[in-house]
Amino acid sequence: VISNSETIKICSDKLKFYKFCKKNSLPSISTYEKYNNSLKNKLIMIKDRYGAGCSYNEVIKNTKTNEKIGNNKVIQPYINGDDFSVSIYFTKNNFNILTVNKQIIEYKNNKARLQSIIVNIKHNLYLKIISLISSIKNIFPGLYGFVGVDIIIKGDNIFLVEINPRLTTSFIGIYDTIGINII
Numbered sequence: 336v337i338s339n340s341e342t343i344k345i346c347s348d349k350l351k352f353y354k355f356c357k358k359n360s361l362p363s364i365s366t367y368e369k370y371n372n373s374l375k376n377k378l379i380m381i382k383d384r385y386g387a388g389c390s391y392n393e394v395i396k397n398t399k400t401n402e403k404i405g406n407n408k409v410i411q412p413y414i415n416g417d418d419f420s421v422s423i424y425f426t427k428n429n430f431n432i433l434t435v436n437k438q439i440i441e442y443k444n445n446k447a448r449l450q451s452i453i454v455n456i457k458h459n460l461y462l463k464i465i466s467l468i469s470s471i472k473n474i475f476p477g478l479y480g481f482v483g484v485d486i487i488i489k490g491d492n493i494f495l496v497e498i499n500p501r502l503t504t505s506f507i508g509i510y511d512t513i514g515i516n517i518i
Contacts, residue, residue, distance in 0.1 A: 338425075338500035342477030346498045349384050349409050356495060359474045362467070363495040364487075367410045370397060378413035380447075392447035416489030418496075419458070422509060423468060425478040430468060433509055435461065438485075455512035460488060467493055 337343070345355050353366035367374075374397045383391040384407045394413050404410060418438040424431045434455040441450035458464065464486070471484065478500060485496035 336480040338475075338479045338482065339477035342475050343500050345475075346500050347385060349382060349386075349497065352497060356474075361470060361474060361495055362493060364411045364414060369404060370410060374410070374412055378415075380411045380413045381408050382411065383407065384409045394442065394445050394447060414487050414489055414494055416487040416492075416494070419486050419488060420452070421464060421468060421484045421486065422454075423482050423484060425472065425480060425482055427479070430472050430478075432465065432468060434512060435464060454509060458488075460491065460493065463491075463493060467495065471495075471498065 338346075345351055350366050350368060353363050356363035377397055378394055379397040381391070381393045381395065381404060391408070397410070418440050420436045420438055422433040422436065424433060435458050437453040437456050438449055439451045439453070440447050467486070468484065472478065475498065478498070480500075483499040485499070487494045487496055
């Protein structure tokens with residue numbers, strides 16, 4: 336049981352995903368193929384355009400202008416917030432939030448990687464998270480089965496980082512924390 340191919344295609348490409356979210360008013364992170372003057376002298380995140388699981392995430396100060404970064408990478412403004420993932424089970428007509436998970440990201444030599452994850456935490460913006468997932472369900476009706484949604488929370492703002500229409504790292508801890516075997 337997986338999401339449809341069009342949904343997987345959109346979610347697998349960070350640039351296409353951003354454009355789709357922007358068109359549908361989802362609060363995602365601005366994403367560019369080349370250096371952008373609006374980000375000059377600010378911290379930026381360079382990512383693999385098609386990567387998964389922090390495959391390549393580098394934080395640097397944007398000092399370049401109008402240069403392509405190449406090698407299937409994208410640029411986003413760095414958002415200094417708290418990293419979370421939401422584990423969800425989507426059905427044809429509904430969804431069930433299984434867990435909200437705190438991601439512990441380690442930065443070493445300007446590279447970011449997932450160090451650990453705390454599965455099934457309580458968050459004071461839970462109702463706002465539910466609202467976001469409801470919007471995602473309406474905009475991505477092809478999501479089906481187990482899906483991981485990565486978000487950054489800064490203050491009262493939630494930024495959608497990516498949607499992973501597949502099993503994610505948090506899947507391992509779901510049974511231990513809520514006693515549900517997704518398989």
